[in-house]
Amino acid sequence: MTPYTVIGGYLGAGKTTLIRHLLEHPEGQRLGLLINDFGAINIDAALISNANHNTVELTNGCICCSLSDGFDEALSTLLDFNPRPDHVLVEASGVADVRTLAQYGHHPGLSLSGIIVVIDSETICQQAEDRYVGNTVLRHLLAADLILANKQDLISEQERKDLGLWLSEKSPQSLIWPAQQAALPIEIALGVESRAQEQSMPQLDHASSEHAFAHPTFARWVWQMPYAVTRQALEGFLDHLPSSVIRLKGLIDSDQGVLEIxxxxxxxxxxxxxxxxxxxxxxxxxxxxxxxxxxxxxxxANDWLASITQA
Ligand SMILES: Nc1nc2c(ncn2[C@@H]2O[C@H](COP(=O)(O)OP(=O)(O)OP(=O)(O)O)[C@@H](O)[C@H]2O)c(=O)[nH]1
Ligand SMILES: [Mg+2]
Structure with a gap:
């Protein structure tokens, strides 16, 4: 049986950063990665470049909602790689329900190892109180076997103490691991053990498209940049993003080469x-x-492109 670990956590918390960290410090482990991203081009998968692993990408949506068949196939593809991965890791999209994904640990040949939830230590408390996403975030915390309290560099010593107390209240069963740049040692990451009881992890009913928890609906905007732009022009566009944009990422050709945004x-x-x-x-x-x-x-974006073309 190949162990299977789900990496979840809200948009932008540091899930891909954790996977990159594990790939850079593999300690002899061959990882099989399943990366779910929202765009038609999987930006997270593009950011993970390393020879010692196999990756399967799932794009265009959230795996816990719409890709149940695709997900099973992707897991089979990963397990068929030769050599077979020592451990399968799935990066859930930032809104996916990690419990739903953990249920795929019943896939033939896999056994659920555990659920890691990455949090943004600066913003987690605010997110938990948000009337729209609060439930999603609290469910992540409750489902976690290990909470990686990432972005510790963005909070003060006092805030670290307060956060530790707050997390132990919200998720008393989880191990809490403070980190910067998601630097979790691989032996801890792969050793996280599920505390889920079999009865609370029923097998997924594939006949049903519903899952146990409906998270709020997220909308996506995908923009294909027609040509290379200057970094300065790009910054000008980003300066004007409306506050309704929770997360934005991309890879863009610029006067300075490829830029990750x-x-x-x-x-x-x-x-x-x-x-x-x-x-x-x-x-x-x-x-x-x-x-x-x-x-x-x-x-x-169109107005911005027109303005930089005229300039
Ligand atoms: N300041 C700071 N930034 C971090 C840290 N860890 C990650 N980041 C940054 O946070 C941003 C988002 O990180 P990702 O790893 O892409 O987050 P994610 O959870 O995979 O994001 P989605 O897949 O879009 O939900 C990137 O710009 C990272 O460089 C950290 O410890 N401190
Ligand atoms: Mg990511």
Missing amino acids: QVVGARRTLRKRSEIQHEGQQLVAIGLNPHFDAESLDRL
Whole structure:
């Protein structure tokens, strides 16, 4: 049986950063990765470049809602790789219900190892109180076997103590591991053991498209950049993003080579990623229905392109 670990956590918490960390410190483990992302081009999968693993990508939606058949097939594909992975890790999309995904641990040849939930230590308490996403976030915490309290660099010493207490109240059963850059040792990550009882983890009923918990509906905006732009122009566009954009990411050709764009709430980073072979220039933004207006983002992007073309 191949052990199977689900990596969940809200949008932008650091799930892909954790997978990159594990790939950089594999300690002899061959990982099989299943990466679910929202866009037509899987930006997270493109960001993971390492020879010592096999990756299957699932794009265009959230796996816990719409891809139940595709998910089983993807797991079979991973298990058929030669050599077979030592451990299968799935990165859930930031809104996926991790319990639903943990149920795939019943797939033939797999055994559920555990659920890791990555949190953004700066914003988790605020997210938990949000009337729209609070339930999703609290369910993540309750389902976690290990909570990776990431982005510790963004909070003070006092906030770290307060967060530790808050987490032990919200998720008394979970192990809590504070981290920066999702630096969780692989022996801990792969050793996380599920405390789920068989009776609380019923097998998925594939005849039903419903899952136990309906998370709020998230809307997506995907923008194909027609040509390379300057970094300065790109920053100009990002300066004007509406606050309804919860998460934005992309790989864009610029005057400085390929740029990785990451926006999580109010925080934004642009990094040169010339080593990445990417298939297209794409920005993907995610927001909550009904507040998120993809058409107005289209207008914003078109107006911006027109303004930089004229300049
Ligand atoms: N300041 C800070 N930023 C971090 C840390 N860990 C990750 N990040 C940044 O947070 C952003 C989002 O990280 P990802 O790993 O892509 O997050 P994710 O959970 O995979 O995001 P989605 O898949 O879109 O839900 C990136 O810009 C990371 O570089 C950290 O410890 N501190
Ligand atoms: Mg990710």
